[in-house]
Amino acid sequence: MEKPTNFILCVCLCFFLASAENSSTKATNAFHVGVVLDLGTSVGKTGRTSISMAIEDFYAKHSNGTTRLVVHTLDSDNDAVQAASAALDLLKNREVQIIIGPQKSSQAAFVSDLGNKSQVPIVTFSATSPSLSSTRTPYLVRTTVNDSCQVNSIASIIKAYGWREVVPIYEDTDYGRGIIPYLIDALQGIDIRIPYHSMIPLSATNDEIMEELYKLKTMQTRVFIVHMTSPMGSRLFPKAKVAGMMSEGYVWIMTDGLANVMDSLDPSVIDSMQGALGVKPYVPKSRELRDFTMRWKRRFQKDNPSDQLTEPSTFGLWAYDTVWAMAMAAEKVGVGNASFEKPQNATDLTDLDTVGISMNGPKLLKAILESRFRGISGDFHLVDGQLQSSTFQIINVVGRGGRGVGFWTPQYGLSKELNQSMTKAYSTLMTDLYHAIWPGESTAVPKGWEMPVSGKKLRIGVPVRDEIREFINVERDPITNITTVSGYCIDVFEGAIQRLPYAIPHEYVPLNVQGQGSRTYTDLVYQIYLQEYDALVGDVTIRFDRSLYVDFTLPYTESGVSMIVPVKDNTNKNAWxxxxxxxxxxxxxxxxxxxxxxxxxxxxxxxxxxxxxxxxxxxxxxxxxxxxxxxxxxxxxxxxxxxxxxxxxxxxxxxxxxxxxxxxxxxxxxxVQQLQPTITDVQDLLKNGDYVGFNRNSFVKDLLMQLHFDESKIRAYDTPEEYVEALSKGSKNGGVAAIVHEVPYIKQFLAQHCTGYTMIGPIYKTAGFGFVFPKGSPLVPDISRGILNVTDGDDILEIEKKWFGDQNACLNQGSTISSNSLTFHSFWGLFLITGVASTCALTIFLAMFFNKNWHEMRNIDHDKSISRRLISCLKYYDKKDENSYTFRREKTNDTNSDANVNCQGITDIEASLNGDDSQNQLSISNYSDGNSSQQEEKSSSPELAGPSGEA
Structure with a gap:
């Protein structure tokens, strides 16, 4: 019995050993993966360490897997051709199923074509240029964030701090140039101007970099957006510090290309970046991330003893998650069909002709694109062949690293803290960020521009016209040949300049706008747009069409277009x-x-x-x-x-x-009414077909055409003397009925011609005069505040009195004081009061009258009725004595007779009225109502006479 038992045990042991051997063989099926990195850079070193740890962690957690990634790592040595050569070697000699890398965008552009040809997925975790398109190269997968995703966060920061101009500084590579179109679109969307692009080649020497920085220093703009890789950025910032551009008043904003690798930079480089801002994709904190960071530090120090990295960059986290996605795709697809199909018509002239097509490639690409899991960098989710990240963290370089000052999300804009239940509106407010420490250890927000110390003066154009010397007066000294510019506009501008907290070196350039062939005011404004001059100061009207390509300050004069018309003596001598x-x-x-x-x-x-x-x-x-x-x-x-x-x-x-x-x-x-204008409305001019005048250099002609004036009825003049002559002639004698001009010019005219003319209007609204600057000029808000300071005080009154004299005295003499007829509308309240009072009094009187006399009237009517019946019935009575009558009943036996029906009834009624029990006696005197007229009527009636004819 022992031998069979031992035999059975041996058979079972062999079976289990065979199963374990088969299982071990199945778990170790090699899945070849190529890695192409610049191993001499911090990103390359970080990525290599993260890839190794990711493979170990994945198979430690998935010990029952059927595949195992076998990594073949090659160094691209910072060269695009070398990267392509390394990828070609991996495809041809190693027949890798996936290539991780290359590291740079310029390298990825080469290698992606090899991926398309061989149908091998090229997965990069660090090539962020928007120029790389998954549409053109479908086998290029980016497990990193596209650079174009961060431009809106940068634009929100600039808008929050109120900066109006920025200068991008970028390296002359595919990576550097790729973001610029997207950045320009984002900044133009919030009306931010980019006056200059600073592009620095990779081959630039230190002297060339310094030369470019000094050029930037001579400009007004002090806000710079730096989009560079770490090697180029490490050269730029120390030179900027040497040039004095990391001091107070400057603003430096780094894209994620530098912000992501802050911890890997040399301490001296970080020291030169103090006060700079940066944006980078936000990685949520988690326990897994904390544990990975601790292990990664130890592993990195072991692999790279000479480097002093404190924690992995975002690129290292993306590299780690990328390997997990590759391992999951390998498990899903397997290695059952991992061969390459050789091209049928290969010539073997080059290595490219010998590259086959991967049979697993399409399945692997689909599996990678469908990967979705929670990694240490956050949600791993690919859309259109690239990683999606919606949150960016804003950092401020202080001390040895980046201090967080806020976040940006597409839904809510800027915020100090992330809150998943946020319900606030989209914000671009500075108050939604923590206070930053700016270059020079300043806590005051830089205004974003300064007048350059060693820069050229502002060239300010001034329009010159002889007829408006009060506004702009240009005089040239024949001995010294020095040009002096003065006038009302100049004094206002100088007053605004003096109220600025900084000096603005400037010089005036006279520009002629009179005579044949001279430029118009619109032409001068367009010269500012072309940057021929830095500003235009003068009697320039703010108009909508001009504001499309230049910026105006706030107006410093009254607005509107009015008419100058003669006045006539209208003393009333009418008899009525x-x-x-x-x-x-x-x-x-x-x-x-x-x-x-x-x-x-x-x-x-x-x-x-x-x-x-x-x-x-x-x-x-x-x-x-x-x-x-x-x-x-x-x-x-x-x-x-x-x-x-x-x-x-x-x-x-x-x-x-x-x-x-x-x-x-x-x-x-x-x-009082002594003067009346000859014209009171512009419609009167149109109705009468009168001629109207305007200044030749003004835009008023276009306005008159818009008001439907015939061009033949419009006449141009140059000087106030010509206005006087034309108005004195009148429209019917070769002159005009009115001069249409802007209000400031009309006030100047009336100040010199106190009598005989007046101003009617305004007939059209304008914004007044303003100073002209290029679009987006940072001087506009400061000069506008200076203008408000001048016009709100007594200074503007002194300036007006200096150039125009006492305008009020002359304007009052020419004013028309009109006394119109009083209308019923002005007194309807009074008439309402007296009407209501009279009506109420009459109503009360009639009510009292009728109430008092109602019963008296009823008694009178009753007595009158009885008297009429007595008169008709007296023929049936016999006179008893002087005042008494006896009813003859015997004569009224007929029950239907009048006497029986009517007169007998009266006897009964009157007997009861007299209180007499007798039915045959009736006293006539009892029916008297005391009214003399009724008694006279009774005594004068023939029917009241007795047999003897006596009354």
Whole structure:
């Protein structure tokens, strides 16, 4: 029994050993990967260490894998041709399935073509140039961030600090030039000007670099964007410090090409970068990253004892994640079809002809592009063949490294801290960043530009016209040949310059704008756009079409276009002038209220006031006389009703206001109104077909054409004397009816011609005069603030008085003071008050009257009805005595007779009224209502006479 048992154990042991051997053989299937790096650079060394650690970590965690990466590393030695040669060797002799690298963008451009030809994925973690396109080279995969992704973050920083001009400094390589078009687009989108591009070749000597820096130093711009690799950047910054350009007032912003490798730079280089800003992709903190960093330091020190790196750069983290993605793709695809198909028509003339096509290439490319996992650098996610990163960290070089001052994201812009639940709007505010330490250890934000100490003076053009010497006056000394420029515009400009916190060396260049063939003001403005001059100071109007290619300061004069027109003596000598103070509607309205008020007083007074009684015409006259006599407060009728007195008081107040206003208006018409303009509206000129004038050098002609003036009706003049002559002739005698000009010129004209002319308008709005500077000039906001300082105080009054004299005195003489007729609209409130008061008083009076007399009227009507019935029934009565009658009942046996129906009823009724029990007695005197007219009616009626004919 022991032998069979031992035999079984031996068989099982062999089976397990065979299975383990097969498993071991399966796990060690080689997957060849090539690596092409510049091993002499910090990025190359960092990448090599990260790749080795990534392979170890991946297979330590995935011990049951079917493949294992076998890395073949070659040095490209900082040369694009060498990189291509190394890649070709890997493809031809090693038949690698994937190539990691090359390191630089210029190298990747060569190697990517080999990848397309052999269908071998070329995966680079450090070639960031936007010129590399996955569309043109589909087998090029970048596990790094495209440089164009960071330009918006840089633009946001510049906008946050309010800088208006920047100068990019970049190396003359594919990497350096690739970002420039994207950077220009981002800066132009926020109206940032780039006055100069500084491109430094890789072959530049130290002297050539210094020469370029001194050239930059002579310019005004003090904001520089540096886009270089670490070798070139390590040469630039120490030279900038020597040139004095790392001092207060300068701004240096580094792209991620330098910001990513800050820790790998020499300490002396970092010391020369103090105060610079940088942007780099943000790597979120994690426990895995912290553990990897500690292990990486030990491994790097072991591999490179002479280097003093403190932590891996972002490129090292991307290299680590890249290897994990390659290993995962290798596991997914396997090595079952890892051969290369040799070209059928190979000539073997060059090594390129012998490169085969990888059978696994398309599957590997797809597996790599679909890789998605959480790496130590963050989410590994490829879109369009490159890594996606949406967050950039902004660092400030202080001490031995970069201090974080904020973050930038596409959704929220700038922010001090990252918060996944942020709901704020997109920000480009400086307050959303921590305070930075600037070059020269300054905490004050540089304004971004300075006047160069050794630079040339600003060449400022000034327009010269003889007819406006008050604005610009140019005089040349015949002995010294020195040109002196003065005038109102110059004084305002100099006043603004003196209020700046820095000096601006400048010189004035006279520019002629008069005579045949001379340049117009628009031509002069365009010269600023062409940078023929640094600024233009003079009587230049701010216009929209000019602002498209230059910048204007704030205006320093009044705005608008008006007309100069003659005035005429309009002293009133009309016999009916006394009717003009009130308009027709006010005359009619006043008359209506006079009549209405008189009628109300009559209604309330005629029953109790004998002065308001009499014949109809007498009472009608009383109404009119009483109302109109209130004008002189001389009515003789005395009112008695309290409501009448209330109405009279209100009406007297209205009359007082009316008469006072009438008197004042009439006095103004007879004494003050002496001058009237001949033209009051530009439409009058068009309607009458008059000629109009304008200054030959002004833009007003275009304005008149826009207002539909016929070109034949427009006449050009040059001097104020010509204006006077043309206006004195008039439109019908070879002159003009009006001169259309800008307000500052009109004020100057009226200051010299105090009488006979006035200003009408403005008829068109303009922005006034402003100083002209190139588009995006940093001088514009400072000069504008200086102008506000001058115009807000008494200085501007002194300057105006110096060049124009006392303008107010002359302008007042030429002013037109017009007294127009008073309208009903001006007094409708008064008429409303008196109308409501009179109506309410009349309503109250009538209500009281009807309430008091209602019962009395009913009794009178009843007595009148009984009297009429008695008169008709007396024939049925016999006279008993002088005052008594006896009803003859025997004559009224007919029950249907009138006497039985009507007269008997009266007897019954009157008997009860008299309190008499008798039905046959009726006292006629009891029916008397005390009204003498009714008694007279009864006694005079023939039906009341007795048999003897007595009453």
């Amino acid at each position: 002038i006394f009717l003009r103070p009130l308009s027709m509607e006010l005359w009619l309205g006043s008359f209506a209220f006079f009549v209405f008020t008189g009628f109300v007083i009559w209604v309330m007074e005629h029953r109790i006031n004998k002065e308001f009684r009499g014949p109809f015409l007498h009472q009608l006259g009383t109404i009119f006389y009483f109302s109109f006599s209130t004008l002189v407060y001389a009515h003789r009728e005395k009112v008695q009703n309290i409501l009448s007195k209330f109405v009279v008081i209100i009406w007297l107040f209205v009359v007082l206001v009316l008469t006072s206003s009438y008197t004042a208006s009439l006095a103004s018409m007879l004494t």
